[in-house]
Amino acid sequence: MLEENAAEAGNEMLRTDLRKITGSGRHLLTLINDILDLSKIEAGKVQFSLEEFAVEQILRDMETTIRPMVTKNQNRFDVVIDGDLGVMYSDAMRVKQVLLNLLSNACKFTTRGRITLMARREISVSGARLSFIVNDTGIGMTQEQVVRLFEPFTQADRAIAIKYGGTGLGLAISRRLCQLMGGDVRVHSDIGVGTSFTVRLPAETVAQVEPVVSS
Numbered sequence: 001m002l003e004e005n006a007a008e009a010g011n012e013m014l015r016t017d018l019r020k021i022t023g024s025g026r027h028l029l030t031l032i033n034d035i036l037d038l039s040k041i042e043a044g045k046v047q048f049s050l051e052e053f054a055v056e057q058i059l060r061d062m063e064t065t066i067r068p069m070v071t072k073n074q075n076r077f078d079v080v081i082d083g084d085l086g087v088m089y090s091d092a093m094r095v096k097q098v099l100l101n102l103l104s105n106a107c108k109f110t111t112r113g114r115i116t117l118m119a120r121r122e123i124s125v126s127g128a129r130l131s132f133i134v135n136d137t138g139i140g141m142t143q144e145q146v147v148r149l150f151e152p153f154t155q156a157d158r159a160i161a162i163k164y165g166g167t168g169l170g171l172a173i174s175r176r177l178c179q180l181m182g183g184d185v186r187v188h189s190d191i192g193v194g195t196s197f198t199v200r201l202p203a204e205t206v207a208q209v210e211p212v213v214s215s
Contacts, residue, residue, distance in 0.1 A: 053092045056085050058095060074112045085119055121203070137193070
C-alpha cells in the first residue's frame with residue numbers, strides 16, 4: 001500500500017526504498033519457512049497429504065507460476081511432455097514445491113537463455129515412476145560446487161551467494177522431500193554451459209516419516 005501511495009505521489013526515491021524493504025521482508029519470510037521445513041524433516045515430523053492428481057496439470061500450473069521469473073531475465077521457457085504422464089498418488093503441493101525450487105534457481109542463474117521442464121513416465125519391475133528434468137543454459141557449476149550443493153545453508157560459493165542471494169536451503173529441502181516420498185534428485189552441471197536437475201518419484205507414494213540423513 002505504501003508503495004502504491006508513493007507511486008501515485010510520484011515519489012520515486014521513496015518507492016525505491018519501499019521496494020528494498022519489501023524484498024528484505026520476503027527474503028526473511030522465505031528463510032523462516034525454509035528453516036521450519038528443514039526442522040520438520042530432520043525431526044521426522046513432515047506431514048504428507050496424499051491424493052491422486054493428473055501429472056500434466058501440475059506442469060501446466062508450474063508454467064503459469066514460473067512465467068514472471070522467466071521473463072525477468074529475458075529467458076525462454078518450454079515444457080516438454082514425453083508421452084502420457086497419467087496420474088500420481090502423492091502430495092501435489094510437495095511435488096510443486098520441489099519443481100518450483102528447481103525452476104526458480106534455473107531462472108535466477110540464467111540470463112537470455114533457455115529453461116526447459118521435461119517429464120516422462122517410466123515403467124520398471126519396481127513400478128511406475130515419474131521423471132522431471134529441469135535444464136538451463138545458465139552459469140553452471142564446477143564439480144567441487146556440485147558436491148556441496150545439497151548441504152543445508154550451502155551455496156556454490158560466496159561470490160555467487162552475494163550476487164544472486166538465496167538461503168542455501170532450497171535444494172537440501174527438495175532432495176530430502178523427494179527421498180521421503182521414495183525418490184531422489186540428481187544433478188549434472190558444466191561451468192559456463194548450464195545445469196540439469198533430474199527428479200525421480202514413484203507414481204504411487206508410500207510416505208516415509210523417518211528423518212533423512214543427507215548423503
